[in-house]
Amino acid sequence: MFCNLCGAKQGVVATAQVAPSVPPAPGYPVPAPGVPGATPMGQPYNPNAPVQQVRAPAMPQSLKCSSCGAPLTPGSGLALVVCAYCGAVTTMGAGGAAEMIQKHYMLENKLSNESALEAGGKWLNKGLFRRKVAERSDVGQVTLRYVPYWIVPTSVVADFQGTKNVGAGAGVGMMAHGDSGAKKAAGAALFALTMAAAAAGSQNRNQPVNTQPQVIRVRDRIQMQYNIPIVAVRGYVKYQPDDGFQFQLQNKMNFDKRQTGGVDVQSGDVTEAEAKSQAAALAHKFAEKQAKTRVDNLESIQVYPTTYDGELLHAPVWFMEYAHKGKQMFILVDGSSGGVMDGERPGFSLW
Secondary structure (H helix, E strand, C coil), X not given: CECCCCCCECCCCCCCCCCCCCCCCCCCCCCCCXXXXXXXXXXXXXXXXXXXXXXXXXXXXXXXXXXXXXXECCXXXXXXXXXXXXXXXXXXXXXXXXXXXXXXXXXXXXXXXXXXXXHHHHHHHCCCCECCCCCCCEEEEEEEEEEEEEEEEEEXXXXXXXXXXXXXXXXXXXXXXXXXXXXXXXXXXXXXXXXXXXXXXXXXXXXXXXXXXXXXXXXXXXXXXXXXXXXXXHHHHHHCCCCCCCCCHHHCEECCHHHHCCCCEXXXXXXXXXXXXXXXXXXXXXXXXXXXXXXXXXXXXXEEEEECCCEEEEEEEEEEEEEECCEEEEEEXXXXXCCEEEECCCCCECC
């Protein structure tokens, strides 16, 4: 957790609620009922259930900013309206009255156009089977925008079972589950070395080589906590980070439009309730990905996510468009940390 005033990291971490049918893991305390802001879990999360779009009540055609009193003219379908004068965000409350969002923060942009391009280029060239992709690509439009994200604190408890290969031949599992060219190559190399060592030892003892791995059953529990960013602009769903990216919230500060340097500060049309539903869906994906690192064959998994009341963060995002061999692609770079948030790149490009 982080202080709402200074952004400093605190030592208290919200504990996850465990569904009634799931016993708590050793050393993992069960929170008291009625945790403020928490979404109760009950049944395991169903990843096939559609995410419900929860739209805020319609805003009036004109209203005044709750912070500075300047006139606001919200566009159709907007749930979050940014004041053009002070930058305060107004939304429609549950009672139908306009209200200002209190937990509103921002991150400072620390990248220039050149440094953003450099960060994107390094990401493009990263990987065993990608060589000079950036140098052979045509850069298109590069734009910096302050994009609104709901930061949803999410606790995840997941119980899973599967099988794992051990002993001779287990390197095949590494090769099959490597999610990058480097991991697959490393798995293949390990498998080859294992077989060579086994063959050499067998020749010395005149015994046949046993290349069959032993299969053991695994039942385990995963417990994780995330601050999941959910983009608050429906038109940017393509740019939603889905691989576990998290902003460096220790660097956040209270939103101040003067600190944006005149960069476009965008309004949003995704409510916090909808953001919580999307965060639960991503939490299931993260838990399943983590479980697959612990077994070679994942048989079943039950995920119990708990989402808590979050905050609104305007983050500096560099949108970079480029074309590689005629295919249009994009890269998103976090202007605060310099890390790549999301993007597209060829899986194989050596020439």
